[in-house]
Amino acid sequence: MLKVLIVDDEPWVLEGLRTMIEWEKYGFEVCAEAHNGSEALRLIQEYKPELVLTDINMPVINGLELIAKLNEVMTKPPKFVVLTGYDDFKYARTALQQRVNDYLLKPIDDEEIESLLSRITPMIQNEIASNEELDKKQFFVVNNIVNRLIQGEYNENLELLTQSTLKLQANAELMCILIEPATSLNPFLPRTVDYFPQESTHFFQDRSGRTGIILESAYIGNESLDAIVNQIRSDFAEQSHEPVLLAISTRGVGVCSIREIYMQALDVWKRKTHQQKKGVFYYCELRALKKNEHHEDHFKLLLDKVLANDIEQIQPCVKETFAFFVENLLTIEIVQAQVAHLELTICTLIAQMNGTPDTMMIKIQQEYGNLGGLNDYFALSRYVQSLSMLATVYLSELEQQNEQNTIYKVIQYVNREFRNKLKLQDLARQFHINSTYLGQLFRKQTGQGFSEYLNAKRIEEAKSLLKRTQLKISDIAVQVGFSNTDYFIDKFKLIVGVVPSVYKNENKNQ
Numbered sequence: 001m002l003k004v005l006i007v008d009d010e011p012w013v014l015e016g017l018r019t020m021i022e023w024e025k026y027g028f029e030v031c032a033e034a035h036n037g038s039e040a041l042r043l044i045q046e047y048k049p050e051l052v053l054t055d056i057n058m059p060v061i062n063g064l065e066l067i068a069k070l071n072e073v074m075t076k077p078p079k080f081v082v083l084t085g086y087d088d089f090k091y092a093r094t095a096l097q098q099r100v101n102d103y104l105l106k107p108i109d110d111e112e113i114e115s116l117l118s119r120i121t122p123m124i125q126n127e128i129a130s131n132e133e134l135d136k137k138q139f140f141v142v143n144n145i146v147n148r149l150i151q152g153e154y155n156e157n158l159e160l161l162t163q164s165t166l167k168l169q170a171n172a173e174l175m176c177i178l179i180e181p182a183t184s185l186n187p188f189l190p191r192t193v194d195y196f197p198q199e200s201t202h203f204f205q206d207r208s209g210r211t212g213i214i215l216e217s218a219y220i221g222n223e224s225l226d227a228i229v230n231q232i233r234s235d236f237a238e239q240s241h242e243p244v245l246l247a248i249s250t251r252g253v254g255v256c257s258i259r260e261i262y263m264q265a266l267d268v269w270k271r272k273t274h275q276q277k278k279g280v281f282y283y284c285e286l287r288a289l290k291k292n293e294h295h296e297d298h299f300k301l302l303l304d305k306v307l308a309n310d311i312e313q314i315q316p317c318v319k320e321t322f323a324f325f326v327e328n329l330l331t332i333e334i335v336q337a338q339v340a341h342l343e344l345t346i347c348t349l350i351a352q353m354n355g356t357p358d359t360m361m362i363k364i365q366q367e368y369g370n371l372g373g374l375n376d377y378f379a380l381s382r383y384v385q386s387l388s389m390l391a392t393v394y395l396s397e398l399e400q401q402n403e404q405n406t407i408y409k410v411i412q413y414v415n416r417e418f419r420n421k422l423k424l425q426d427l428a429r430q431f432h433i434n435s436t437y438l439g440q441l442f443r444k445q446t447g448q449g450f451s452e453y454l455n456a457k458r459i460e461e462a463k464s465l466l467k468r469t470q471l472k473i474s475d476i477a478v479q480v481g482f483s484n485t486d487y488f489i490d491k492f493k494l495i496v497g498v499v500p501s502v503y504k505n506e507n508k509n510q
Helices: 011-020 038-046 063-073 088-096 110-150 156-166 224-240 255-274 282-291 300-307 311-327 332-352 357-366 377-417 424-430 434-444 450-466 472-482 487-495 500-509
Strands: 002-007 027-036 051-055 079-084 102-105 171-179 199-204 211-216 246-247 279-282
Touching: 002 011, 002 038, 002 110, 011 027, 027 038, 027 063, 038 051, 038 063, 051 063, 063 079, 063 224, 063 472, 079 110, 110 156, 110 255, 156 255, 171 224, 171 450, 211 255, 224 246, 224 279, 246 255, 255 279, 255 282, 255 332, 255 377, 279 282, 300 377, 311 377, 332 357, 332 377, 357 377, 377 424, 377 434, 377 450, 424 434, 424 450, 434 450, 450 472, 450 487, 450 500, 472 487, 472 500, 487 500
Parallel strands: 002 027, 002 051, 051 079, 079 102, 246 279
Antiparallel strands: 171 211, 171 246, 199 211
């Protein structure tokens, strides 16, 4: 429903305009009424109506001054229709030169205003649709640029492109805000323009679907920022009917700081998500907390045991680690954060090995509950021990499966591509595996070394060509993958027992 705001210093005119017109019929609702220009100036910026009907002749700020001020302060001012008596008709003509869309003469005729609404409603709807399409295209452009930056891409051309697209000064002060849930924002119709100026707010969605804002922050102080983001949290929570998390970076300078401030906000988001906390959280507070922590990863040794499949050492290692926590009086919140980091590391490793970490985590949480609800050392130690035991078994299974899958794919590849130039080192890089280890897997699976298997495959194809074709021996050597004919003849004799020419003649006679 479109919004219309009516401005007139005569109450009976306001009453008449509100009641005599079937606003709903034309897709409008009256959002507010103002008795003078000053009041209208405030209400229009608050309600942001699509249409304003305003009298010209008013005290303090007249209708034309009101329109001029709104065109100056609003990025997207509404459509204006001026109401005027016959004596002020010359002002209406002037108004048509000041981005006023139409005028109505008093006393207002209901048929005349309905005719005007029939003309102006589709005009507003088409303009809204056009702006939405433009916003959508702009979002995709900005989103692509920001994602390139936060993924670590950076060069002078990209910096210049970012500055021109986002309309940033070289030394612009920037902040990053990540918001969860992402559904609380429509990136094409962002409600945060109600809180921040639209031109200073640049929306994006990262590769994991998190909704973010790159905010030009030089104009806003810390107290004002805190008030705004808390209001956003409150309003979005009411809108989405679920708690909202806002993770906020420190202030950076220039395009080159975008990745850093994003990583700061992401650091906050990850920690608070693992702690199952909602609200407004700042990286500067997290950084202060980190200063009080012991920076070394206390679970590094435990993780080494998990990766080494040393299941017998897991329980003693967990016991020793938690004894250290107790001795050094680490808070439960700090320990939870370290456990969350261990959990995230293990889940990442499982995912990288083509496993499904969710299956394991569901099993643990069914037994112990969510990590955020474990509020004592004993419960956390049992959680870590179970996590480590399950992860050790699962990672070992995945390693065996991946070995079989990898060598199977390599052998299939060699069987297809043996005619081309193949090297073990190149295959190792292609299949992301150590070349020495790949050679061992190859021999274990086929009973032959890589070169031995490859030559045997090529000689089998050469035998077929010698039987079926009249090609020269040198041409056959090239076709099956040997660049040197003498080397081909030596390998053929070694494997078959005779040289290619003899083999060809024997099969010809047969």
